[in-house]
Amino acid sequence: MTAALTDADLTGLPGVTDWQLLPGDPHGILLVAGQPPAVRDAAADDGRAAARAAADADVALDGVDPAPLPALMRQLDETALLTMARVLDRTRLFRDGGGHDTGEILSALAAAPRHAWIVRRWLRTLTAENRLALDTGTGRYHSLKAPDRRDHAHALRTLDAACRGLGYPTSMVRFFRAAAERLPLLLQDRASLQEVLFPNGETDTAQGNYRDSAPSRWVNHAAASLIADEARRRAAHRPLRVLEAGAGVGGTTGTVLEALGDTPADYLFTDVSPFFLRAARDVLGDRPGLRHALFDIQADPLTQGFAAASQDVVLAANVLHNARHVGRALAALRELLVPGGLLVLVESCQEHYQALTSMYLLMSPAREERGWFTDLRAGQDRVFLTAEEWTRQLDAAGFDPLPVLPHEGHPLALAAGQRVIAGRVRTHGGRPDPGRVRAALADRLPPAMALPRIHAVDDIIRTAIPTGAPR
Ligand SMILES: C[S@@+](CC[C@H](N)C(=O)[O-])C[C@H]1O[C@@H](n2cnc3c(N)ncnc32)[C@H](O)[C@@H]1O
Numbered sequence: 001m002t003a004a005l006t007d008a009d010l011t012g013l014p015g016v017t018d019w020q021l022l023p024g025d026p027h028g029i030l031l032v033a034g035q036p037p038a039v040r041d042a043a044a045d046d047g048r049a050a051a052r053a054a055a056d057a058d059v060a061l062d063g064v065d066p067a068p069l070p071a072l073m074r075q076l077d078e079t080a081l082l083t084m085a086r087v088l089d090r091t092r093l094f095r096d097g098g099g100h101d102t103g104e105i106l107s108a109l110a111a112a113p114r115h116a117w118i119v120r121r122w123l124r125t126l127t128a129e130n131r132l133a134l135d136t137g138t139g140r141y142h143s144l145k146a147p148d149r150r151d152h153a154h155a156l157r158t159l160d161a162a163c164r165g166l167g168y169p170t171s172m173v174r175f176f177r178a179a180a181e182r183l184p185l186l187l188q189d190r191a192s193l194q195e196v197l198f199p200n201g202e203t204d205t206a207q208g209n210y211r212d213s214a215p216s217r218w219v220n221h222a223a224a225s226l227i228a229d230e231a232r233r234r235a236a237h238r239p240l241r242v243l244e245a246g247a248g249v250g251g252t253t254g255t256v257l258e259a260l261g262d263t264p265a266d267y268l269f270t271d272v273s274p275f276f277l278r279a280a281r282d283v284l285g286d287r288p289g290l291r292h293a294l295f296d297i298q299a300d301p302l303t304q305g306f307a308a309a310s311q312d313v314v315l316a317a318n319v320l321h322n323a324r325h326v327g328r329a330l331a332a333l334r335e336l337l338v339p340g341g342l343l344v345l346v347e348s349c350q351e352h353y354q355a356l357t358s359m360y361l362l363m364s365p366a367r368e369e370r371g372w373f374t375d376l377r378a379g380q381d382r383v384f385l386t387a388e389e390w391t392r393q394l395d396a397a398g399f400d401p402l403p404v405l406p407h408e409g410h411p412l413a414l415a416a417g418q419r420v421i422a423g424r425v426r427t428h429g430g431r432p433d434p435g436r437v438r439a440a441l442a443d444r445l446p447p448a449m450a451l452p453r454i455h456a457v458d459d460i461i462r463t464a465i466p467t468g469a470p471r
Pocket residue numbers: 206210211245246247248249250251252253271272273276295296297298316317318319322
């Protein structure tokens with residue numbers, strides 16, 4: 001229906017200076033923006049809260065020296081490079097000394113179409129790391145430098161020490177190894193990474209990743225500190241209302257609940273999958289004020305039973321990159337928050353080669369999905385945004401961004417790329433009133449025509465930041 005909307009229908013709507021139509025929800029989504037806000041910087045006490053959160057997170061490292069962590073992470077990445085080269089070599093395609101285009105390589109691997117983007121990333125990565133050569137004239141790849149079985153086995157053994165140094169439990173080492181061994185089958189969708197990550201439905205390995213590793217401990221404590229600070233800052237006339245989206249195995253939840261201590265809180269643990277709601281009851285147990293609900297960040301929260309302006313804090317740790325359009329998802333989360341409410345995200349802002357041989361397999365679009373990302377990542381074979389891109393997205397969606405944590409120079413920013421990105425709902429923005437826009441649009445259109453879901457934002461982002469995109 002929305003396909004029939006024309007520029008003439010959308011020009012001159014009250015307070016609207018820019019707009020974007022997106023697929024979905026089920027009659028389409030219309031983002032509308034007005035005059036840009038005059039003031040766009042975070043308040044001084046948010047800056048102080050961010051500094052306190054960074055200091056709390058440093059303490060939570062509990063004696064782990066962060067200085068060697070970037071080198072250990074690089075070791076994980078080196079192993080992943082060898083794994084990619086070995087999987088390509090086992091197709092025997094490159095052994096004839098000739099060049100092969102991406103289509104031939106995908107066929108030789110028999111990769112499932114939904115995972116083709118991962119193979120394209122491998123080819124670019126191996127070329128950038130001089131393990132493969134690309135003839136730019138013909139688009140053919142050649143001269144693969146693959147490790148022999150012994151070198152690869154040795155690299156896999158060094159994973160142990162690197163993972164130990166990074167604070168990963170042994171279950172994560174087993175996971176990395178198992179993923180590397182099964183890669184050809186995983187790419188073909190003849191094996192499932194979910195089964196490797198959650199053997200027999202157990203969540204311990206994933207907890208090792210999202211809760212126990214040094215980089216996760218740091219960001220979880222920083223996020224928890226920001227939320228505990230928010231509880232103190234809001235006078236305690238009622239419990240702090242927190243909605244956590246994509247809470248998964250509760251890697252961040254536990255740390256936040258601990259930081260809140262006895263502070264009265266109404267904590268809504270949500271995920272798109274009932275599996276995680278069941279697991280959370282086992283892991284986190286019962287606690288006054290802890291509730292569970294299904295929530296899909298791809299769909300409108302208001303049609304899923306959540307009320308507008310009902311939350312003081314929204315937390316989403318390693319989830320929001322799943323949104324097809326992060327600008328729309330952020331606008332919807334902003335609508336859930338009270339004016340001045342706090343959004344706290346944990347996101348990977350730097351892509352690691354290790355993920356190209358493991359976690360990425362979980363991020364490919366579902367088999368039946370036709371489209372993938374419809375935002376600045378469209379057509380780019382990437383999932384993650386840089387810290388700079390997230391800040392720009394928060395600002396455009398109507399949040400005053402807080403300083404990103406850890407700051408650029410911190411060894412953990414370099415090592416893991418996991419960052420805490422927070423923003424406070426801007427109350428001084430020039431956003432159009434969605435109700436007035438809707439009424440004006442309804443007046444212009446034939447009565448039978450369904451209206452799109454309208455989200456007001458402060459700005460509309462159509463393109464990626466050209467430099468500094470994740471490698
Ligand atoms: C990387 S894991 C999450 C990490 C989580 N913070 C933890 O500690 O486990 C991503 C989570 O996002 C959830 N997720 C994926 N797509 C989602 C969606 N559309 N809406 C809500 N949650 C989603 C997954 O079910 C999973 O639990």
